[in-house]
Amino acid sequence: MEKRKYYQQAIETMPVEEIKRLQSEKLVKQVKHVYEHVPYYRDLMDKKGVKPEDIHGIEDLHKLPFIEKSDLRETYPYGMLAVPLSECVRIQSTSGTTGRRVIAYYTQKDIDLWEDCCARALVAVGADKDDVVQVSYGYGLFTGGAGLNGGSHKVGSLTLPMSSGNTERQLQFMIDLGATVLCCTPSYAAYLGESLKEMGYTPDKIPLKAGIFGAEPWTQEMRRDIEATLGIKAYDIYGLTEISGPGVSYECSEQNGMHICEDHFLAEIINPETGEPLPEGEKGELVFTCLDKEAFPLLRYRTRDICVLTRKPCSCGRTHIRMAKPMGRSDDMMIIRGVNVFPSQIESVLITEGFTSNYEIRLGRVNNSDTFDVYVELPPEQFDDSVKTITAKEKSLAAALRTMLGIGPTVHLVPPKTIARSEGKAKRVIDERKLHD
Amino acid sequence: MAIRQLSVFVENKKGSLHEITDVLAKAGLDLRSMCVADTQNFGIVRIITNDPDKAAKILTDEGHAANIREVAAFAVPDVPGGLAKALNLLETNGENIEYMYALVTSAEGKAYTVMRTDDTARTEALLAANGIEILDEAKL
Missing domain, CATH: 3.30.300.30 (ANL, C-terminal domain)
Structure with a gap:
């Protein structure tokens, strides 16, 4: 049987005009949902003089106020929640500290759509039912492990929930169970590659064929290193807890920019100084609006990642807009x-x-x-x-x-x-x- | 009795020692002895000078981390085994030596040693009770 190319083909290859129409419909509903259920954001909108009925589609997105990390601190722990807690089934949290910690809430639907995004990423790198997916991102509050674990289940791959650390055990499972796809941070992938080499394994002795590496910046040079030591194709993935987790965008076989799951997440590029939206192709700060999320639906969330978007057609057949690897930050976060x-x-x-x-x-x-x-x-x-x-x-x-x-x-x-x-x-x-x- | 020693926290880099000695020289201070403990990143310069208070004040005013502490100083016969005998005595009595270094002396037949232990007074008492000459600042 031929391997599938897409996880949700109709959505992933939807014509751009249709995507925009879908986004507009969802945005109108989402703004109403947030305005009605999140008093903090309602105040922000009121202060700006915007009502839900002023939002007719994505062309009105710029009228909405931004949400910044400081707003999330301000509203910690429940202030951005848009459904009753009884509807939530999970939290995830950002790494780091008390002062800066962000807690994101998920309904079952929120988990589903997040895992769908990770499943799209996995299928895009060639994963299918016959594959063995080794998830070596941390499990727990960190979104890395949970996201790829869920995505791998959805694809139907055999999932190895390794979590991070214990390199010896990682390599033993990788070799003995014949892992074909590895998901972890790029630096850990490089480390695993070096360790395999030290043990005397050459890339042709292990069936690993692809890796999905994210959660930290990495270069093309590092990609080439990892690909050579592990004998795989190395793909980038992007995400953030505030928006859902990994899978907000992901690379396809072209390895040339990450497709944003546009049916769920509406992306903009703004001038970080003025907040003005910038036209496609210009470099600026990436901003996301969650179109489908129920529990923690941030609108116009400023990621502080500096980035470029492109609508140029991709030969993989996916129509979703692509983002370049973030080129830096508009704040001092390392x-x-x-x-x-x-x-x-x-x-x-x-x-x-x-x-x-x-x-x-x-x-x-x-x-x-x-x-x-x-x-x-x-x-x-x-x-x-x-x-x-x-x-x-x-x-x-x-x-x-x-x-x-x-x-x-x-x-x-x-x-x-x-x-x-x-x-x-x-x-x-x-x-x-x-x-x- | 004890003597006062000046110590200064310095960067482990070229020029650090010169800077310290230069400051002290300009103030007309006389250095009797000096010893440097270094790690990969920093060093501690320990100095016996004729006026430790003045030296510490000058260095502190210039923004250095300088400190004065009392250390034991004693004279042993300048013969093979002279120092070993004193150290043996300290060891058998459970004294812990943090560091030690020699002190320049013109006294014939004697070797002067400076030592920091956990308890300067106890160390001095122990050495004195065993016939080892303890030095004070006047004797240097």
Whole structure:
């Protein structure tokens, strides 16, 4: 039997005009739903002088107010909920910390549509009923594991719910059960590839054929490395907890941009300074409106990812608009080993632990994995002539940062006044990873 | 008795030591001894000077992390095994030595040693009780 090319062919290959019509219909309903059930967003709309009846279709999208990450903090934990809690069946949450944590709620329908998106991504890279899909994203609050796990079930593949970590076990299952599709972060894929090589496996000895890698930025160079060490085709996937999770967009066989699941998520590019929508093909900030979600239906959510969209036809046959790999951020968020980190989080730990906010973050890349070093000035009064005390302070500060961020940096205490002071805005982050092509 | 030692937290990079000694030289301070402990990233410079208070103040005013602490100083006979005997004594009595270094001396037949232990007074008492000469700042 011939392998299927699409998971939901009618939707994935729908003519663009029809997609737009569908989006318009859904948007009108969704705005009404949100206005009626989310007082916080109703206030935003009222302040802007927009009523649901002003929205007749996607051409009116620009009239709606944006939702920003700060709004999600403001409304934590239930303020953006658009259905009674009794209708919700799951939460997922962003990695990171108390201050910045976002909790997203899902009804069964929300889970279904999210898993459908992941199933589309899997079929797009060649997965089918006969495949063995190894999901090595973290399971739990993080959306990576849950999303691809659900998608793989829908496709009917044999799903290996490995979660992240325990590399030895990962490789054992990969080899013994003949995994054909691997889903994890690109840096973990690179690491698994290196480990296989060390064990003496060449790509032709394992049946792995494709990988879906996301949750952190990666380059074309890294793609080539992973493809060579694992003997596979490596595909990108994009998503965010606020909107659903992985599968908001995904690469097809062309490996040239990610198709956004447009029937569920309406994408715009805006000027991050002015908020003005930009025409197709221009670089700006990516904004999403959830068209079908029930429990946590964010409208015009600013992702802070800088990106370009294109409607150029794709030879895979999918008509859904494609987004380029994000080229950067319009805020100061860093993605380190797949975890979202803000400098302000590091600063708050330093203050709590009795340090000044003279610090520097250095990010590097060794063997396709991020290095994360934090340099902090030791206040003179904390110096007591002992190497032991300094190294103990470095360790305890690293532990406090790990608790806050979810990933642990290497902390280096340095003498006072050794970290460069700059006029005006301090340059806190030195990122030498070259994550964008 | 004990002597006061100045320590300074410095970056492990070219020029750090020069900067510290230069500041002290300009203030007319005399350095009796100096020792550097270094790790990959930082170093601690330990200095015995004729006026530790003044040295610490000057360095602190310049923004350095400087600290004064009391350390034990003692003289052992300048013969093979002279120091080993003192260290053996400390070890058998469970004293923990954090670091030690030699002190320049013009005294004939004697070797001066500076040492930081967990308890300076206890270390000095132990050495003195066993006939080892303890030094104070006046004797340096």
